[in-house]
Amino acid sequence: MSQTLASGDRILSGMRPTGRLHLGHYHGVLRNWIRLQETNECFFFVADWHALTTAYEKREVISESVWDMVVDWLACGVNPNLATLFIQSRVIEHAELHLLLSMIAPLGWLERVPTYKDQIAELREKDLATYGFLGYPVLQSADILIYGASGVPVGEDQVSHVELTRELARRFNYLFGREPGFADKAEAAVGKMGKKQARLYRELRRRYQESGDAEALGEAQALLEAQQNLTIADRARLAGYLDGGGRSVLAEPEALLTHAPRMPGLDGRKMSKSYGNTLSLRESDADIEHKIRTMPTDPARVRRNDPGEPEKCPVFDLHKVYSDADTREWVQTGCRSAGIGCLDCKKPLIGAVQAEVAPIRERAAELASDPEHVQQVVTDGCDRARGVARQTMQEVRSAIGLDYRQR
Template sequence: MDRVLSGMRPTGRLHLGHYHGVLRNWVKLQETHDCFFFVADWHALTTVYEEREIISRNVWDMVVDWLACGVNPNLSTLFIQSRVMEHAELHLLLSMITPLGWLERVPTYKDQIQQLRERDLATYGFLGYPVLQSADILVYGASGVPVGEDQVSHVELTRELARRFNYLFGREPDFEARAETAIDKMGKKAARLYRELRRRYQEAGDLEALAEGQALIEDQHNLTMADAERLQGYLEGGGRTVLTEPEALLTPAARMPGLDGRKMSKSYGNAISLRESDEAIEQKIRTMPTDPARVRRSDPGEPEKCPVFDLHRVYSSEDTQDWVQQGCRSAGIGCIDCKRPLIEAVQAEVAPIRERAEALEADPEQVRQIISSGCEHAQEVARSTMQEVRSAIGLSYR
């Protein structure tokens, strides 16, 4: 099963934008992938390092919302970044080989400098956070990272760093001898076939032989992961793959509209939280701005100019949307009439999430135990990777 890794900065209680943009995808992915989901508390420090007391509170609020939305600790590994120190170690080692130019050309670097001008971001942590992000991914050998289009450049940087690391450190001094030893472990028949497939690929460029050789290695359950990686590299004519290059898993562009038509965001004050009461939901939607040209009930309106219709696109059936368009343009329905099915739909979506969150808040020890178990499992995986990394670099002293 392919491994997927994703994280979120602890911004506190989440809203419908997080649910539709990220969490529903997580819930779907955990059914088909080996998922690692983490609280990116170190990443939060890159921009709000002076708000330490807020970060601590936000961590638990966010985890409660994850669980309430259906992220299942029996199907996924949930953990806190700063509790797995291997993230920091790999970040340090990767920083030794990362050219400054690679970081300065990351598109989001200059964008965030402009957007967060009121903060002091002239720090190494802010410049180097893509390296930390790369370490987060590479330390678990994740093959996929679910991201939006604006984050694809970060996954590409991760791929470049993995490639650079493997080029510099993947070729062990005794690589060929270790690879030949690994071949002998396959058994006579499989070893003979492997050597033949390797010869066909390297001498004649036979891609079918390469694919057969890769499948043969995957079928050898008696090999260690390190030996399997050596044989992959030996087959291809390179070195051992120490760090896995991940792929960007583009998530559907789920732009959740806020109450004012802009993207939903707490900073805009236009969000509906996942724990909003029915009364608050009704009040927020009833007071949403509508088509400014529709001053009186008898005035016709234009749904395409109305923020309320943006939400109907998310929550309403085609029949309801047709009813809204016809009724609005003919003044057959008023704005409150238009908002009523939307209020009911949002209340129906939020109610079970809110109830599960309340139950989890009443049992904080359960939430902490889930995270504690997840941290232990994450650390086991990360520790195994770092043993290989240290050995490849030459830091495994005996």
């Protein structure tokens, strides 16, 4: 990741259920999730509503893929004791926040999202002239903002979506963060901190507002994060009170650029279900061997004694992922001198992929045989996610004026 992430910061990430996962998902996303769950509060969700934006006619595939995907997550090492796993459509608050954000989302912002026109061009066979497809970045923003996520792991092509989320949060806070009696409510919140902490907060606020002391601002923000007896609303008020603004109802997330090496497929292109060039996370040893043995190689090697060029060979792209430096050197020297044949080159690769997939496949089989356990993991995760989402929506409704409290 390109940014420094503080330990304990909340992370939000999801996947669309469009079929069984493959090694591209594992190396590009899941290994990162497994690292993040050890140090951060992670929310990982099945983005089933998002799947409908481009595959609404494939409801059976989506329905079947939801549980397959959760099984694959667990089999790879995503730990429900460390992370919250849930299904997007089971936390209805996502839809409510999506609706409310859509009321303030300028149409031009959505039409300028780079991936909007790109996908329209790439998926010409699909009817994407729908309200849902145009508005899916707003739904994505709701997914993030409803959990107050500090960071969202994304590839470079998704940075614009996180930036849109930041802009929507900023616009929401500008429109609705100036609640009546804000200063009085903020002072009341300061009083809840205790005399010593309240005195320190006021001193740090004074230093920042009078002289722009950035160090004082950082100390005050850290002080707020450490307060256990403040509600989310009070903490948001005091964060806004620090800089003289209003209440920050929705937190602006950061895009966490993930270093995901391009996972090559069996034909040299990026591994993708749409290309039919994948190795699934539950592939059998026999199928792994067959698929790798039949991979295309450098076309210059027509005969066994013809020298080749590894950099032109899809097999060597996989060696870059799975083989150590000595093995890669052996492949390069042997290929260029015709000292080894293509099947010789593929053997260590077959063994490495089989060794990686075997424990995942075995664990997935155990989980698939106990669907009640998998469903309970998701039920527990949905309950936890729903609790956090409900708190956010209480604040959102209050800020907009939709709580209709009797005066």
